[in-house]
Amino acid sequence: MAITMYSAGVPTFQHTLRNLIHILEKAEAFAQARKFDPAVLTTYRLAPDMLPFTRQIQIACDGPKNGVARICGLEAPKFDDGETTFPELKARIQKTLDFLATITPEAMNGTEDKDITFPVGRDTTRTMKAEAYLKHWVLPNFFFHVVTAYDILRHNGVDLGKTDYLAGPQKG
Secondary structure, three states: OOOOHHHHHHHHHHHHHHHHHHHHHHHHHHHHHHOOOOHHHHOOOOOOOOOOHHHHHHHHHHHHHHHHHHHHOOOOOOOOOOOOOHHHHHHHHHHHHHHHOOOOHHHHOOOOOOEEEEEEOOOEEEEEEHHHHHHHHHHHHHHHHHHHHHHHHHHOOOOOOHHHHHHOOOOO
16 A cells, blocks of 8 residues: 555554553653652753643644644644643643544545645744645654653653653553
8 A cells, every 4th residue: 555645644643642642641650659740740841942841742732633634624623722731631632633533534645735834933834735744844843742742751750661652552
């Protein structure tokens, strides 16, 4: 089977977002076991000029939902960016997964040459062909924010490994 816009995007986002829920569950359990306020993790930044953990998760959700919606010509669901706890962040990820589950291959495939104009920063837009937008903007940006969230947790001692990032929860 050939790689399509849908197969390159939606299942990739779904797989990684499910793994991200697993990573958040491990972080939540870590905070509980060590008896510290989980906000220590959810507000943490790797550097003073980087966004905190909660924002990394929010953006990791926004990229796929907004990107896929733009490619398919749909209105993306709006999330209010008010999450501060692990349960709220997991719920946001699940809402993103729920939206992605509504996308059909037919809605996305064949859009490779469609012009996509999207915001870059506060006052600028950029236009790319949909295939380039997916491969060179949405996917890399998504993985950047997921791995940054992973790195924040790993840096703070959460017992995470490469398998957690790539494969999520291991079955029996």
